[in-house]
Amino acid sequence: RLANQIPPEILNNPQLQAAIQVLPSNYNFEIPKIIWRDQQAQAKKVALQMPEGLLLFCTIVAILERFTEAEVMVMGDVTYGACCVDDFTATALGADFLVHYGLSFLVSMDTSAQDLRVLYVFVDVQIDTTHLLDSICLTFPPASALDLVSTIQVSILQAVAQELKAEYRMSVPQCKPLSPGEILGCTSPYLPKEVEAVVYLGDGPFHLESVMIANPDVPAYRYDPYSKVLSREHSDHTNRQETIATARSAKSWGLILGTLGRGSPKILEHLESRLQALGLPFVRLLLPKIFPSKLSLLPQVDVWVQVACPRLSIDWGTAFPKPLLTPYEAAVALRDISWQQPYPMDFYASSSLGPWTVNHGTRLALPSRPLCDPIKTPH
Incomplete structure (x- = not known):
């Protein structure tokens, strides 16, 4: 669309081109696009969210502040991927524009009261x-x-x-x-x-x-x-069936909703309805990051289900004193579905097994190059 084309005065600015030359040539940080989107949004304060491996290039702040009117800051918390859009922190810091360097366009965009605008930048990498x-x-x-x-x-x-x-x-x-x-x-x-x-x-x-x-x-x-x-x-992931078997005897459940964009309120609501139907008591917990020390503060909970990152349970579940299940594993424990072999890796797949995944029942493709749109802060 014409409205999304970067103006020549930005794209061909010799001073901007010279500034970009200091960045690695095999990384495309889309600096002109960020400047153009910033101008369109008339942003006053821009937050950059970057995965840990790209933080050494956060000096692009100097480039952005030189060629825009906005104040630019770098969010220092670890970003694990595009599922970790930290709109909560960006809004709390007073940002009205968030540039998220990550993977796919995973977190849905919508209008919110804060009117925080988000731009995904994939950082195309050229290889030999x-x-x-x-x-x-x-x-x-x-x-x-x-x-x-x-x-x-x-x-x-x-x-x-x-x-x-x-x-x-x-x-x-x-x-x-x-x-x-x-x-x-x-x-x-x-x-x-x-x-x-x-x-x-x-x-x-x-x-x-x-x-x-x-x-x-x-x-x-x-x-x-x-x-x-x-x-x-080679993969050495442990079998999760023993943990699920332990969870089946649980008397009290804990439901964790990740607040870094990874959590899906729809999945949480599904889990709540299933536990209510079975008469199982549960507590809700909202966490940006899940650590054993935090969960140990609630010893009365027999089993936890985290609606955040499935790999947290698969890779590090044994580090937690109580079973820490994925939504799929909770479905197996509650006998909504039998154990699947091989293990389904379908958390964002539209053709997933059931309502314990983010896009179950949808057939919409993610845009390959999403525009800068308002984002609704997940609840």
């Missing part, structure tokens, strides 16, 4: 495709059936798959409403049986582990674009 292609060709025999996945920052995924189609049976799987090939730590597609290996482009195992949990029989590989190493990966 020649080395990647050579690594794959040296590792897998011709005609192998391979799937390619990554996070939304790696925009060259389709191009890489196209290059490899001459030698391999390539596929870029999709778990809607995510983009083709895109995965999250809590959301990954089931891969067809004929797939011989899945290759993840990224620098950490967290997102790849999501695919591995959902597809335990498919060999998984990770290409690190920074170290330029292609390695075989």
Whole structure:
């Protein structure tokens, strides 16, 4: 749309271009877009929310303050991904514009009384495709059936798959409403049986582990674009059935709603209705971050269900003194559904198993490049 086009006086500003040159050339921080959106919003105070790995580039504050009229600040709390839009803190700090550097456009946008405007910036990352292609060709025999996945920052995924189609049976799987090939730590597609290996482009195992949990029989590989190493990966996640069995005898329940954008009030309401129907008492707790020490302050609760990040329970559930279930695991404990094998990684999938997931029953695709819209603060 014409209204969303960055004006030439911003895009071609030689002083702005010179300032951007100090940033890494293989990272696209979309500085002109931020400046244009800031001007459109007539923002007075801008908050930048960045994942920990990008905080070293927070000096872009100087660029933004030089080329806008706004005061710019960096939010120092850890950001785990696009599911952690911290609109609560941004509003409390007096910000009227939030720039969230993250992954997908996960938290719904709507009008709120605070009229906080949010812009998602994906930070496209360019990688050495020649080395990647050579690594794959040296590792897998011709005609192998391979799937390619990554996070939304790696925009060259389709191009890489196209290059490899001459030698391999390539596929870029999709778990809607995510983009083709895109995965999250809590959301990954089931891969067809004929797939011989899945290759993840990224620098950490967290997102790849999501695919591995959902597809335990498919060999998984990770290409690190920074170290330029292609390695075989293995998952050692513990079986959660014993924890669920313990939860079935619980007399009192605790429901935690994450307040960093990850929590879904719809899921919380579903859990509340199920516990009420079964006559099970429960307490509600709103937390930005969930720690064992916090939950130990309520020893009367026998089992906790956290509507925040499923991986918190899957990866670190054993660190908590009481069972800490995901909404899916709570559904199994309450006998709403039988235990699924393999474990479903469908927290944001529109084709998910049930109402204990965020987008169950919806078929809407996430916009690949969302506009700057008002955001409704989650309750």
